[in-house]
Amino acid sequence: MPTSITCTSLSFTWPDGTPVLEDLDVAFGPGRTGLIGVNGSGKSTLLKLIAGELRPADGTVRVTGEVGYLPQNVTLDTTLRVDEALGIAAQRAALHAIEAGDVAETHFETVGEDWDVEERALATLGELGLGDIGLDRTIGEVSGGESVLLRLAALLLRRPDVLLLDEPTNNLDLYARRRLYTAVGNWPGVMVVVSHDRELLELVDQIADLRRVNTTARSASVEGGGGRRVGEVTWYGGNYTAYEEALAVEQDAAERMVRVAEADLRKQKRELSDAHAKLARRKRYGQKMWDQKREPKIVMGARKRAAQESAGKHRIMHEERLAGAKERLDEAVEAVRDDDEIRVDLPYTVVPPGRTVLTLTDLELAYGARVDGGFELRGPERVALIGRNGAGKTTLLRTVAGELPPVSGEATAQVPLRFLPQRLDVLDGELSVVDNVARFAPGATNNRIRASLARFLFRGARADQKAVTLSGGERFRATLAALMLAEPAPQLLMLDEPTNNLDIASVRQLTTALESYEGALIVASHDLPFLESVGITRWLLMEEGELKEIAPEAAGRPG
Missing domain, CATH: 3.40.50.300 (P-loop containing nucleotide triphosphate hydrolases)
Incomplete structure (x- = not known):
């Protein structure tokens, strides 16, 4: 099979x-x-x-x-040890024992047919870029x-x-x-x-x-x-590109179906209203005939019963048609994706072109990384910070944010800044989304906070959820809202691997939010498509403990 x-x-x-x-x-x-x-x-x-x-x-x-x-x-x-993590420690030990002259049957049973396991392990590590990691580390x-x-x-x-x-x-x-x-x-x-x-x-x-x-x-x-x-x-x-193309066609059709279903629903409501009016006129006419006694009572009674029966069938038919129209509209609406986007209008985050936002001078960081000479960030620039894991990107951002003291040199921010860490540990899990934002903007009224949170897709009861109950994407949006709505408004926003654990819809929402942010931006990320989507103007590479500026075309293959 x-x-x-x-x-x-x-x-x-x-x-x-x-x-x-x-x-x-x-x-x-x-x-x-x-x-x-x-x-x-x-x-x-x-x-x-x-x-x-x-x-x-x-x-x-x-x-x-x-x-x-x-x-x-x-x-x-x-x-x-690395060989234990790879699950080949017992086979390696048996192979080495055999090579040393120990011909015990248990060693051969342990090796089985896998005589090249050590070579395969080293080759696999090499293919994954781990060739310098020994099996005994x-x-x-x-x-x-x-x-x-x-x-x-x-x-x-x-x-x-x-x-x-x-x-x-x-x-x-x-x-x-x-x-x-x-x-x-x-x-x-x-x-x-x-x-x-x-x-x-x-x-x-x-x-x-x-x-x-x-x-x-x-x-x-x-x-x-x-x-x-x-x-x-x-x-x-x-692949994903083909998916997006197919989905776009599907959503166009779904939106057309919503419009058709809405028109049908309006039509059915009109016809039901017209039917009720027609039945009311018939009822008034029948009552008038009864009051005037123009026909024998037995004939008028039979006519009244027939009219009531016909009216009942007529009403039921139109109500069924209306219910069907409502159901078709519900189905059509369900087929349309929820593509709500974060909308941010923060005029106080604007940084004029040329204004100095951040200065780094002969900065030596904890754990060995450094910024030789000077570095300046001016105006609403958008900087991508890339490099290998462990190169010092997070350390640099935490130092600029004031969370880590530099070993020597200076990191000076000339504007209000906020830092979004990888861990998303900015929120108090026991407080609601509204109360978390209020911690960062104590001067804002509850109504103003709720109006702002609605732009981050926290509307009504969603804004009252405790932070601990939020999903990964919701937690990210709430943290971003808390930082961007903070007082004073951040004119420098620093994000550390912001797309980790976000679904594609949330990444799109983040991109939209950053498009409308008018301050300076530093983003540490390995996600090149995301970096390109937020309009990066400068690319910085942290490599071998040093910060270097590189050309955009080199960003995809640094070093």
Whole structure:
């Protein structure tokens, strides 16, 4: 049988009763599938169910072949040796014992047919850019990004039939991402990858779009009583570019259907109103005839009963038509994507051209990085800060933000600044979104804060949610709102890997927000498509402990 994954009537609910997936049917066959969807739609949960990390509340998962799973957050025991993390320590030990002359049967059983395992391991590490990491080193000596690649190397060495990857590029720098792209492009089996990384999604063979669909819109009930939102997968052939093109055509058609359904609903309402008016006239005429007793009572009674029966059928027919029109409109609206965008109008963030925003002078940072000589940021410039993991990008931003003292030299900001860290630990989880923003803008009224939050898509009760209950994308939007609505208004905004853990819709919303921000911007990121989308004017590379300005065309292949 060909390798495949089949999920039938799959349901999963968190212990607090929150439903994630309900009655989901989906199958994945040979090739590379990009699994996309908004934050909270259940993508990571689905991968965990397929990998056996979670048990479904109902339904079944069937996989033919061995499964390899790379989770979103990779944690490895820092005391492990690299060969132990790769799962080849016992085979290596047996091989070395045999080479030393020990011919015990257990060594041969341990090696089996895999006599070249050490060479394969070194070759796999080399392909992933980890050729300088020896098999005897400990995990504690490698970076977070290297840990992700080590876990991937372990999976590739196992040669599983099915490979599941959950946001694999989140903690990888540009160099490591290129290595992972190559590995994904060469994968021969079944692969399901959850990602917001545009470049990675360009390598897949098909897109599976997981959405939470409102079952009320599909209910045959005239009254429509209380539907549920359940997961549903829509398939699109080709890579992410092909998906966007197909979706654009689909959405144009969906919007036309909404207009048609709205026109039909108006027509049915008019016809029902006309029918009621006609029936009222008939009723008045019948009553008049009864009062004047122009016909025998038995004839008038029969005529009245027939008129009432006809009127009832007429009313029911028009009400059914109206209900059908409402249902068609609900279905049409459901097919149109929610493409709400963040709108920011912050006049006090404007920085005049030429005004000095930030000055760095002979700056030596903690952990060894430095900025020799001087560096100036002027006016509403938009700076991309790129470089390998561990090069010092975050350290530089934290130093400018005042969170870390410099070893020597100076970092001076001449305008109000705000810093959005990778960890998104700016919010107090026990406070509502409104109260969190109020901490940063104590002089603002509650109404003003709520009006501003609506632009960040926190409307009504959503603004009263506790921060701890927010999804990843919502938490990011709330943190961005707290920083951008702060007093004094930030004229320098610094973002550290802002697109990590954001779905593609949230990345688009962030891009829109930054387009309308009129201050200076520094963004540390490995996400080149995102950097290009926000209008970067200068590219800075942190390499070998030094900050260097590079040409835009060199940004994709620094060093």
